[in-house]
Amino acid sequence: MLAVPFFFGNALGEPDNPEYQHRILQATFDLLDRNHGPVLEQLPDDMVPDVLVQGSELTASEPETLSAADELTSLRAYYEQWVNAHDGRTAVGLSVIPQRRFRGVVRFIEGYISGEESDIKERPEDVSVPQFIRYCVDDLKAFYYEARMAQRPDGADRDIHDWFWSKTAMGALTMALAQRMRDDDDEAAKAVAYGIAR
Numbered sequence: 001m002l003a004v005p006f007f008f009g010n011a012l013g014e015p016d017n018p019e020y021q022h023r024i025l026q027a028t029f030d031l032l033d034r035n036h037g038p039v040l041e042q043l044p045d046d047m048v049p050d051v052l053v054q055g056s057e058l059t060a061s062e063p064e065t066l067s068a069a070d071e072l073t074s075l076r077a078y079y080e081q082w083v084n085a086h087d088g089r090t091a092v093g094l095s096v097i098p099q100r101r102f103r104g105v106v107r108f109i110e111g112y113i114s115g116e117e118s119d120i121k122e123r124p125e126d127v128s129v130p131q132f133i134r135y136c137v138d139d140l141k142a143f144y145y146e147a148r149m150a151q152r153p154d155g156a157d158r159d160i161h162d163w164f165w166s167k168t169a170m171g172a173l174t175m176a177l178a179q180r181m182r183d184d185d186d187e188a189a190k191a192v193a194y195g196i197a198r
Contacts, residue, residue: 002028004043014157015149023047068169069106072140076100078147085150091142095135097122099143105136109173113180130181130189137174137196144170165197 004024006013012021027047031039066074079099083090092099097120104120111118112133123132141164148160165171174197181193 001038001040002031002043003040005048020047066169068110068173069103071169072102072106072143075144075147075151078150079143082146082150090146092139092146095122095132095139097136097139099139102140102143105140106170106173109133109136109177113173113176128188130184130186130192133177133181134192134195137177140170141174144168 002024004011004013012024014020024043024047027044031041076099079092095105097105101122108118108120112129119129120132120136123129127135144164145160148155148163152160165175178193178197181189181196184190184193
């Protein structure tokens with residue numbers, strides 16, 4: 001097994017960099033040449049990029065004047081441009097809520113943060129509210145990252161990551177959500193909080 005320093009969902013590193021991704025695959029296949037196993041190695045140092053910091057490690061600035069819902073709406077055209085340019089492929093979809101209904105997801109999250117009995121009709125009965133919130137946040141982050149990649153096609157992963165966590169209302173909302181979940185008495189909510197602000 002080749003251990004890589006990338007986030008879940010990005011096992012081969014940054015998107016749209018096939019040359020780098022092929023190098024990682026080759027390093028993985030090279031492990032099959034070892035005479036003894038099991039084999040567990042780290043990605044070679046010369047292949048490790050600057051590792052992204054966690055969202056919770058960044059200091060959020062005051063977002064510009066837009067609310068998270070309005071900010072999301074302002075990015076919709078860029079997100080749709082990304083999807084069209086990638087033949088319909090997107091990382092959005094875990095919650096199964098269509099992206100045009102994400103304003104409702106923002107209201108759902110805002111209600112949860114404020115302590116309301118918050119729920120949303122799309123949540124399957126067999127999925128807890130905290131776990132479904134995690135699915136929603138993963139979709140919102142994917143939406144923002146893909147919209148930003150359409151806006152700034154030459155932007156580095158680190159720039160997009162830093163932009164989301166330190167410059168957007170959605171990043172601030174996500175950090176507030178993580179804090180609310182960490183403070184919850186429900187152990188399931190606390191467990192989900194760990195992955196929210198990453």
